[in-house]
Amino acid sequence: MYHQKYLKDISTFLQQTEANSLNQLCDTSFQFKFIGDGVAKTLGIAHKHAIGKQLRDVSSPLESLTDNLAQLHLKLLASKQDATEYLVLLPCAAETKLIFNQVQKLYVNNEVSGIYIKSQLSNYFLFQDMLKRLPKNINPKKANIINLQTTCRANQVNLNDREALILFMIIIGKPDKQIAALVSQATLTTISTSGITQVVIRNLYPKFNVHSRTDLISKAHATGYLNIIPNLLMANLGLLSLL
Numbered sequence: 001m002y003h004q005k006y007l008k009d010i011s012t013f014l015q016q017t018e019a020n021s022l023n024q025l026c027d028t029s030f031q032f033k034f035i036g037d038g039v040a041k042t043l044g045i046a047h048k049h050a051i052g053k054q055l056r057d058v059s060s061p062l063e064s065l066t067d068n069l070a071q072l073h074l075k076l077l078a079s080k081q082d083a084t085e086y087l088v089l090l091p092c093a094a095e096t097k098l099i100f101n102q103v104q105k106l107y108v109n110n111e112v113s114g115i116y117i118k119s120q121l122s123n124y125f126l127f128q129d130m131l132k133r134l135p136k137n138i139n140p141k142k143a144n145i146i147n148l149q150t151t152c153r154a155n156q157v158n159l160n161d162r163e164a165l166i167l168f169m170i171i172i173g174k175p176d177k178q179i180a181a182l183v184s185q186a187t188l189t190t191i192s193t194s195g196i197t198q199v200v201i202r203n204l205y206p207k208f209n210v211h212s213r214t215d216l217i218s219k220a221h222a223t224g225y226l227n228i229i230p231n232l233l234m235a236n237l238g239l240l241s242l243l
Contacts, residue, residue, distance in 0.1 A: 024117040025106070028077060030070070065090075068145050073115055076103060088119075089144040109231075156223045157207045162187060165230040166199055170213065171220055186232040 065088065076084050088099040101119045105112050159167065165186060169179040176193040184190050191199075205211060208219045 023119070025114065026073075026117075027114040028112065030073070065143055065145060072145070072147070073103060073117070076105065077112065077115065084147070087144075087146040089142075089146070091141055091143065156225070159204075159207065161231050163199060163203055163207075164225075165232045166196060167204060167216075167220055167225055168230050168233070170200070171217055171225060183232075 069088075072084065072086065083102065083104045085103070086101050088101065090097045090099060099119050101117060103115055103117045106114045106116045162183060165183055166179055169182065174182075176196045180191050180193045180196050183196070200213065200216070204216055208216055210216045210219055
C-alpha cells in the first residue's frame with residue numbers, strides 16, 4: 001500500500017512517545033498496528049506477541065469486543081467525521097477497568113491513510129462522576145462499549161506548516177531549544193528559541209484562544225492535533241530520528 005512506508009516511520013516515532021498507552025496504528029484495511037507496553041502488560045499482552053497482528057488475533061480481555069470495535073472504526077473511516085471517542089468497560093480479574101479511547105483518522109499528504117487509536121486505561125471507580133451521566137443500562141460487570149462523541153476536522157484551527165510543527169513538538173514535550181533546531185532544519189531557515197516563543201504567543205495563543213502553554217496543549221489534544229503528523233515531518237522523515 002502507498003502509505004505503508006509512512007505509517008511504519010510514524011509508528012516508530014509514536015512508540016517512543018506513547019509507550020505507556022495502548023495504541024494502534026492501522027492503514028485503511030487494518031493491516032498494520034502496534035501496542036504500547038504499559039497498558040499491554042496490564043491487560044496481560046506481551047508486546048512482542050502483538051506487533052503486526054490484528055486485535056482479534058491477540059489473546060486479551062478485549063478479544064470478545066473486536067467485532068464491535070472494528071465496526072466503530074469502519075464507520076469512522078466511511079464518515080465525514082474525523083475522530084470519535086468511546087469508553088470500554090472491561091471486567092479484568094477482580095476489578096472493572098475503564099478504557100478511554102480516542103480514535104483519529106490519520107492524514108498523510110491530506111489523504112486518509114488509516115486510523116490512530118490511543119487508549120488510556122484507568123480504574124473504573126475513578127470515573128464514577130462521568131459514569132453517572134452515561135446510559136442507565138450500563139453493566140460494570142459486563143464488557144461494554146459506550147460511544148461518547150465525534151468531531152470533525154472542520155472544527156480544527158487553520159495552521160501553517162511551521163505553526164503545525166511547533167505545536168506538535170510542544171504537545172510531545174520537546175524543549176524550545178530542540179524545537180528551534182528541528183524547525184530550522186525542516187524549513188531551511190534559522191529560528192531561535194525566542195523566535196519559537198514569539199510564534200507561540202503571537203500566533204498559536206490567539207488561534208486557539210488561550211493564554212498559556214498548558215491551555216494550548218489541552219486544547220490541541222481536544223482537537224486531535226497530536227494525531228495529525230505535520231507536513232514538514234512527512235516531507236522530511238529523516239527528522240524523526242532527531243525527536
